[in-house]
Structures are given as structure tokens and as C-alpha cells.
Amino acid sequence: MATFISHSPAETQSLGERWGRAAQSGLVIGLSGELGAGKTELVKGLARGLGATGRVHSPTFTLVNEYDGGRLRLFHLDLYRLETRGQILSAGLEEFLQREDVTVIEWAEKIYDLRSTIYDLKKVQIEILSETERRISYDDSGA
Numbered sequence: 001m002a003t004f005i006s007h008s009p010a011e012t013q014s015l016g017e018r019w020g021r022a023a024q025s026g027l028v029i030g031l032s033g034e035l036g037a038g039k040t041e042l043v044k045g046l047a048r049g050l051g052a053t054g055r056v057h058s059p060t061f062t063l064v065n066e067y068d069g070g071r072l073r074l075f076h077l078d079l080y081r082l083e084t085r086g087q088i089l090s091a092g093l094e095e096f097l098q099r100e101d102v103t104v105i106e107w108a109e110k111i112y113d114l115r116s117t118i119y120d121l122k123k124v125q126i127e128i129l130s131e132t133e134r135r136i137s138y139d140d141s142g143a
């Protein structure tokens with residue numbers, strides 16, 4: 001695990017942007033962290049790093065947003081509203097875990113115990129340290 005201390009939304013976006021520039025086809029990024037931690041801020045950077053056009057916002061009423069126009073397509077999932085094991089299992093997540101695109105998932109811990117392996121998964125944990133500081137811990141192996 002690597003750790004990064006972010007002091008602003010812009011710094012969090014920059015980290016995501018770096019990952020977007022380096023992202024390989026098939027990468028799945030799992031984001032965990034409480035409400036307002038900065039998961040969506042990280043996705044904004046990721047989209048920018050991939051060169052995707054279109055505004056990033058959480059897919060609150062749909063399960064997934066798709067951002068095109070970049071080097072790879074980006075699928076943005078938010079599992080916040082999925083509560084039961086049944087809802088999560090029947091949400092059709094499988095297809096996103098094996099695409100030749102890049103997928104980023106907010107509240108990803110909801111699927112970790114339901115899936116034994118997610119190929120090419122980068123786990124990310126964001127902790128709120130203060131109003132503007134975040135500790136971002138992430139897998140630095142592989143992708």
C-alpha cells in the first residue's frame with residue numbers, strides 16, 4: 001500500500017489524473033471512504049487523465065455513468081444505494097469487472113466479500129483527516 005496526503009480537492013484530482021494517464025485497459029479502481037471523503041473528486045481527475053470529455057458527477061439515480069472521448073472509456077459506478085446482498089448480486093456488476101475499459105467504483109467494499117477475485121483491481125481507501133486533508137491509501141502493485 002502507498003499513502004498520499006492530499007491537502008485540497010485539486011491535489012486529490014491530480015492523483016487521480018496521474019492514474020488516468022497510466023491506466024491500462026481492464027483496470028478496475030475500487031474507492032472506499034465515508035460520505036464526502038473525496039471519491040468523486042478522485043474520479044474527476046481520473047477522467048481528465050484519460051482525456052475523457054463530459055462532466056463527472058456521481059451516478060446517483062443510475063448505477064453507472066460512462067465518459068467517452070478519452071484514450072479508454074471510463075465507467076463510473078456508485079454502489080451507495082445498493083444495500084442488500086441480493087441487490088448487489090443482481091445489479092449486473094460482473095460485466096464492468098471484466099471490460100476492456102477502465103472502471104471506477106465508489107463504495108467498492110460492498111462487493112469485495114461477494115467476489116473472491118477481481119482481476120486487475122486497485123483498492124483505494126480515503127480517510128478524512130481534517131476539513132481539507134485526506135489520507136489516500138492505495139495498491140501500488142500492478143496497474
Ligand SMILES: Nc1ncnc2c1ncn2[C@@H]1O[C@H](COP(=O)(O)OP(=O)(O)OP(=O)(O)O)[C@@H](O)[C@H]1O
Nearest residue numbers: 006007008009012035036037038039040041132134
Ligand atoms: N483534500 C481533499 N480531497 C478531496 N475533497 C476534498 C478535500 N478537501 C476538501 N474536500 C471536499 O470534500 C468533498 C468531497 O466530495 P466528494 O463528492 O468527492 O466525496 P465522495 O467521497 O464522492 O462522497 P459521496 O460518498 O457522497 O459520493 C468536496 O466538497 C471537496 O471540495
Ligand SMILES: [Mg+2]
Nearest residue numbers: 039040058106
Ligand atoms: Mg461520490
